[in-house]
Amino acid sequence: MLVNLSSMLRDAHLKKHAIGSFNVYNFETIKGVLESADELKKPVIVAFGEKYLGNMDLNTVYAVVNSLAKNISTPVALHLDHCKSFEHIIQAIRAGFTSVMFDGSSFSFGENLRKTAQIVSIAHAVGVTVEAELGALSRGDYSNEDEGKQIYTDPDQAEEFVKKTEVDALAVSIGTVHGMYKGEPKIDIGVLKAISSKIDIPLVLHGGSGTPEATIKECIYNGICKINVNTEISMYTVNKIKEALKSDTNYHLSKVSLMEVKYVKEVVKKYMNMFYGA
Ligand code: 13P
Numbered sequence: 001m002l003v004n005l006s007s008m009l010r011d012a013h014l015k016k017h018a019i020g021s022f023n024v025y026n027f028e029t030i031k032g033v034l035e036s037a038d039e040l041k042k043p044v045i046v047a048f049g050e051k052y053l054g055n056m057d058l059n060t061v062y063a064v065v066n067s068l069a070k071n072i073s074t075p076v077a078l079h080l081d082h083c084k085s086f087e088h089i090i091q092a093i094r095a096g097f098t099s100v101m102f103d104g105s106s107f108s109f110g111e112n113l114r115k116t117a118q119i120v121s122i123a124h125a126v127g128v129t130v131e132a133e134l135g136a137l138s139r140g141d142y143s144n145e146d147e148g149k150q151i152y153t154d155p156d157q158a159e160e161f162v163k164k165t166e167v168d169a170l171a172v173s174i175g176t177v178h179g180m181y182k183g184e185p186k187i188d189i190g191v192l193k194a195i196s197s198k199i200d201i202p203l204v205l206h207g208g209s210g211t212p213e214a215t216i217k218e219c220i221y222n223g224i225c226k227i228n229v230n231t232e233i234s235m236y237t238v239n240k241i242k243e244a245l246k247s248d249t250n251y252h253l254s255k256v257s258l259m260e261v262k263y264v265k266e267v268v269k270k271y272m273n274m275f276y277g278a
Helices: 005-015 027-040 058-069 086-095 109-125 155-165 189-198 213-221 231-247 253-275
Strands: 019-023 044-049 076-083 099-102 129-134 169-172 203-205 224-229
Touching (some): 005 076, 005 224, 019 076, 019 231, 027 044, 058 086, 076 086, 086 109, 099 109, 129 155, 155 169
Parallel strands (some): 076 099, 203 224
16 A cells, blocks of 8 residues: 555654665565565555666656555555655656655755745645755765765754745754764764754654664654665675675576565664664
């Protein structure tokens, strides 16, 4: 069943857990994410980033996710992750995505607000939820994201932004990075608490990979309801397949495909359990 983020995140917000938003790039990653959700009986967000349009087009992503989601009993949201292009947002909505992220974090506050509000009014007219971002994350190791400068989210700006855009979820910058941490993570829970005290919509934590469990729990306790994981899915799976290929060089590609699903599931299930405090 495909749903938007509304009820999923509202429920997570109330029950103090977070929904995993896992990045996919091909059939195997989609299958791995959906099988994990089905086996753990938990809702899930399948996230496809604008960056991966060279791997799959939006209609194909929708067709595969919609077809596989029909066979599982838990709610699934199909979310466009980190999208800077207005055209791609509209194309994703037309393709059947139930949720979109407009990433206006590189614009000025006013420009981000204006563009986000415009997208919210279009998306809401057809029942699609919108995530926006305020502040910016830097890049750690093994990430596929562009280099970025860490800018912590300003709680007062967040309050004004949410009020004026009517966005459904807000990605905040509190010290996580896109990719694996180069040293000790420096997460500022104080900033998160200040944001949470001013706004009442679900907050999103980008840069989930490698974030310590205790930090994840503290973030969830203080208002984070959606956590994004990308780098670790790719890094772990590639390393495992590399190891397997070293010991047996005669692997058939069909077996490599099955291995990919298996290792994606190991990472996704680890994080799903962590986000639910299992
Ligand atoms: P990581 O690559 O650090 O897991 O971050 C993922 C992310 O935030 C995708 O939007």
